Amino acid sequence: MPRRILADRPTTMADVARRAGVAAITVSRALSNPAQVSAATLARIQRAIAESGYVRHALAGSLASNATRCIGVVVPVLSNSIFADTLQGLSEVFEEQGYRLLIACSQYDPLREQRIVEAFIGQRVDGIALTGVTHSGPTRAMLARARIPVVQMWNLPTRPLDCAVGFSNFDAARAMVRHLFSRGYRRIAYIGGLTYKNDRTQARERGYRQGLAEAGLRVKESHVRRTPFEFENGAAALSDLIETDPSIDAVFAASDVLAVGALLHCLRRDWPVPRKVALAGLDGSPIGALIKPELTSIRFPRHQIGVRSAELLLDRIRGRAAGVVEDLGFELIAGGSA
Amino acid sequence: MPRRILADRPTTMADVARRAGVAAITVSRALSNPAQVSAATLARIQRAIAESGYVRHALAGSLASNATRCIGVVVPVLSNSIFADTLQGLSEVFEEQGYRLLIACSQYDPLREQRIVEAFIGQRVDGIALTGVTHSGPTRAMLARARIPVVQMWNLPTRPLDCAVGFSNFDAARAMVRHLFSRGYRRIAYIGGLTYKNDRTQARERGYRQGLAEAGLRVKESHVRRTPFEFENGAAALSDLIETDPSIDAVFAASDVLAVGALLHCLRRDWPVPRKVALAGLDGSPIGALIKPELTSIRFPRHQIGVRSAELLLDRIRGRAAGVVEDLGFELIAGGSA
DNA sequence: TTGAAAGCGCTAACAG
DNA sequence: CTGTTAGCGCTTTCAA
Numbered sequence: 001m002p003r004r005i006l007a008d009r010p011t012t013m014a015d016v017a018r019r020a021g022v023a024a025i026t027v028s029r030a031l032s033n034p035a036q037v038s039a040a041t042l043a044r045i046q047r048a049i050a051e052s053g054y055v056r057h058a059l060a061g062s063l064a065s066n067a068t069r070c071i072g073v074v075v076p077v078l079s080n081s082i083f084a085d086t087l088q089g090l091s092e093v094f095e096e097q098g099y100r101l102l103i104a105c106s107q108y109d110p111l112r113e114q115r116i117v118e119a120f121i122g123q124r125v126d127g128i129a130l131t132g133v134t135h136s137g138p139t140r141a142m143l144a145r146a147r148i149p150v151v152q153m154w155n156l157p158t159r160p161l162d163c164a165v166g167f168s169n170f171d172a173a174r175a176m177v178r179h180l181f182s183r184g185y186r187r188i189a190y191i192g193g194l195t196y197k198n199d200r201t202q203a204r205e206r207g208y209r210q211g212l213a214e215a216g217l218r219v220k221e222s223h224v225r226r227t228p229f230e231f232e233n234g235a236a237a238l239s240d241l242i243e244t245d246p247s248i249d250a251v252f253a254a255s256d257v258l259a260v261g262a263l264l265h266c267l268r269r270d271w272p273v274p275r276k277v278a279l280a281g282l283d284g285s286p287i288g289a290l291i292k293p294e295l296t297s298i299r300f301p302r303h304q305i306g307v308r309s310a311e312l313l314l315d316r317i318r319g320r321a322a323g324v325v326e327d328l329g330f331e332l333i334a335g336g337s338a
Numbered sequence: 339m340p341r342r343i344l345a346d347r348p349t350t351m352a353d354v355a356r357r358a359g360v361a362a363i364t365v366s367r368a369l370s371n372p373a374q375v376s377a378a379t380l381a382r383i384q385r386a387i388a389e390s391g392y393v394r395h396a397l398a399g400s401l402a403s404n405a406t407r408c409i410g411v412v413v414p415v416l417s418n419s420i421f422a423d424t425l426q427g428l429s430e431v432f433e434e435q436g437y438r439l440l441i442a443c444s445q446y447d448p449l450r451e452q453r454i455v456e457a458f459i460g461q462r463v464d465g466i467a468l469t470g471v472t473h474s475g476p477t478r479a480m481l482a483r484a485r486i487p488v489v490q491m492w493n494l495p496t497r498p499l500d501c502a503v504g505f506s507n508f509d510a511a512r513a514m515v516r517h518l519f520s521r522g523y524r525r526i527a528y529i530g531g532l533t534y535k536n537d538r539t540q541a542r543e544r545g546y547r548q549g550l551a552e553a554g555l556r557v558k559e560s561h562v563r564r565t566p567f568e569f570e571n572g573a574a575a576l577s578d579l580i581e582t583d584p585s586i587d588a589v590f591a592a593s594d595v596l597a598v599g600a601l602l603h604c605l606r607r608d609w610p611v612p613r614k615v616a617l618a619g620l621d622g623s624p625i626g627a628l629i630k631p632e633l634t635s636i637r638f639p640r641h642q643i644g645v646r647s648a649e650l651l652l653d654r655i656r657g658r659a660a661g662v663v664e665d666l667g668f669e670l671i672a673g674g675s676a
Numbered sequence: 677t678t679g680a681a682a683g684c685g686c687t688a689a690c691a692g
Numbered sequence: 693c694t695g696t697t698a699g700c701g702c703t704t705t706c707a708a
Contacts, residue, residue, distance in 0.1 A: 010484070012700095012701060012702085013701065013702065014701080014702095022678075022679090023678070023679050023680080024679095024701085024702075024703090025678080025679065025680085025702090025703070025704090026677090026678060026679075028702070028703060029677095029678085029703095032703085036677075036678095037677075037678085038677060038678090041677080041678085053479065053480070053483045055456060055459045055460050055480065055484065056460055056701095056702085057401075057460065057462065057700090057701050057702065058457070058460040058461050058462075058702095059397045059400050059401050059406070059461060059462055059700095059701080059702090060401050060684090060700070060701035060702040060703090061701075061702050061703070062397050062684095062702085063395075063397050063398050063401055063683095063684050063685065063686085063700090063701080063702070063703090064683080064684055064701075064702040064703040064704070065684085065702080065703055065704080066684070066703095066704095068397070077422070078416055078419075078421075078422040078425055078426075078441075079419040079422035079423070079426070080419070081416075081417040081418070081419060083416075084415070084416040084417035085417070087416055088416075088417070091443070100442075100457060101442075102440060103416075103441045103442075104438075104439075104441075105429070118393060119396070119438060121393045122393050122394050122395065122396040123396050123397060124395065124396075124397060141391065142391070142393065145391045146348070146393065230624070231624055231625050231628055232624060232628065235628055260625075261628060264625075264628040264629055264630075265628070267605070267629075267630055268628070268629075268630040286568070286569055286570060287569050287598075287602075290569055290570065290573055290599060290602040290603070290606070291602055291605070291606075292602075292605055292606040350684095350685060350686085351685065351686065352685080352686095360694075360695090361694065361695050361696080362685085362686075362687090362695095363686090363687070363688095363694080363695065363696085364693085364694060364695075366686070366687060367687095367693095367694085370687085374693075374694095375693075375694085376693060376694090379693080379694085394685095394686085395684090395685050395686065396686095397684095397685080397686090398684070398685035398686040398687090398700090399685075399686050399687070400686085400700095401684090401685080401686070401687090401699095401700050401701070401702085402685075402686040402687040402688075402699080402700055403686080403687055403688075403700085404687095404688095404700070
């Protein structure tokens with residue numbers, strides 16, 4: 001014999017229906033499409049719901065209807081507010097359309113991302129938004145097999161999983177190196193993220209190298225540092241670079257978190273920026289504009305990436321064509337720091 | 339007659355079972371408790387899973403087992419990295435125990451929080467972590483009715499919903515005012531958050547007022563500013579305060595985001611800190627330590643709040659007693675800014 | 677506008 | 693160690 005009936009189980013739709021003197025399906029309709037139910041019946045049902053404190057069991061509903069109205073989102077970290085802007089954009093669009101966001105952090109780890117994606121598919125989310133364009137083989141396979149709409153954000157994939165919204169991290173970094181070169185800097189060092197599993201960071205580093213090459217400058221490996229995106233690490237890397245080679249005249253940090261850390265380090269040491277060393281970042285963080293000298297950086301539409309990603313995903317969920325890759329571009333902000 | 343069978347439906351547990359020549363329940367056991375299944379059977383099942391690309395339908399499982407292994411977490415915002423530390427702590431503990439986190443932002447709005455909590459209850463999460471200790475009536479009622487374990491974080495409730503982990507925001511603010519007073523400051527202005535629906539901010543402002551009162555100083559309402567937690571707003575509020583009353587000798591900002599913004603504003607203007615105006619914050623953000631002068635602030639165990647909250651919630655989920663309120667305390671960091 | 681019946685995909689309970 | 697059966701709470705389908 002199967003499970004016993006619990007004496008004190010939570011209120012179900014059937015309970016509400018009994019109370020209102022209707023069938024369960026009528027309660028279901030009252031909740032999902034009230035226009036289908038007569039005003040009198042609706043009122044009785046609403047009263048029954050209020051009296052009983054009924055909360056609809058979303059899982060059971062999703063199982064029956066085969067739609068969760070949930071979107072899974074993977075971001076690398078939550079501690080960096082730059083992803084928060086994108087999440088905000090996603091959330092604005094989806095919330096208005098009655099979708100909920102499931103947010104998870106991969107911590108820049110493809111294996112964690114893979115587990116998260118598996119969990120999302122297991123939850124039968126209606127769509128998935130990923131940060132970045134490189135993913136583990138199993139991740140790609142699972143997504144293909146599940147036929148869930150996917151959007152890749154923050155970079156431009158050569159072979160998109162489905163749709164994508166971003167900008168060229170490579171071009172952005174190259175543009176910054178060109179800018180520094182045009183300002184007369186010739187010994188341009190680099191502080192980047194840990195590249196080995198992050199396509200944005202990889203693209204930025206490649207852009208740096210390409211930019212130097214195009215300017216006819218040689219890349220010195222001792223001028224390249226890689227470190228996790230934390231203020232402190234930017235400060236430490238800069239300090240280390242200058243110690244290693246005091247002739248460095250500019251440092252390009254592939255993220256504003258690192259650049260701001262580096263800039264604050266200079267200010268602490270009373271090093272004149274950009275006279276002793278010029279600094280540039282990439283992200284267009286608001287804090288860069290508050291520091292003196294203002295941080296030279298590259299701004300891109302973080303919020304809009306979220307908005308457009310959500311719109312494309314909704315299109316896909318509603319059955320429209322796939323394969324769109326949108327380049328939202330970027331903009332160089334010339335501050336006083338370089 | 340009920341629904342038609344779809345020709346090309348996703349793989350189910352029954353499909354895997356057929357393929358492996360076992361019953362569905364055996365597949366279920368192979369997934370949830372492999373030790374219960376013989377090695378040979380397990381191997382066949384695992385092969386069948388791999389071949390078919392099966393992903394377990396978590397919703398159906400949760401419906402049947404009446405447990406989701408999901409925890410709902412409400413934070414005010416994601417753009418402020420201070421909450422990220424707490425989320426990190428929660429996530430470390432829960433992930434190790436096989437639970438997943440559902441993260442949602444209330445945007446400091448009790449009505450949004452209410453809707454989020456309703457959605458969490460609808461999803462039948464196994465536990466809920468809330469930021470703050472004041473919640474709408476319906477929120478409290480729903481949580482009580484649903485009998486879901488709850489932890490309130492970041493402040494100390496007088497009447498907890500269930501358990502709570504935090505520190506006294508009131509005492510922290512008061513301690514900072516005392517510190518400023520002991521340093522000789524007598525005209526101490528205040529930049530706080532928008533208090534009308536945020537207990538931490540309210541407590542901090544009350545602490546400020548109490549601190550002044552205990553020092554025998556009068557609160558001038560023109561010395562109190564309230565603004566959302568953004569760097570820019572801290573800068574603007576400071577600028578406005580000093581313009582209003584140049585005799586102000588210290589400004590206490592109820593959040594490091596505001597304090598750092600204010601401090602950067604001073605540096606931009608070449609105002610000597612603390613000579614022209616002393617500055618103090620509250621949160622112990624890492625960036626405060628990188629600026630010169632270092633920001634005087636109050637540190638509290640943001641990460642540990644997450645860890646302990648998770649531990650208490652797990653205790654509750656596993657049926658242990660409720661009603662624990664843990665005060666994790668705080669620590670004043672005397673920097674050069676005051 | 678409302679209802680009856682079936683079943684979504686899984687696991688609890690019990691049996692062997 | 694493995695299987696049978698019933699049912700979790702909801703919505704789809706068809707019918708009135």
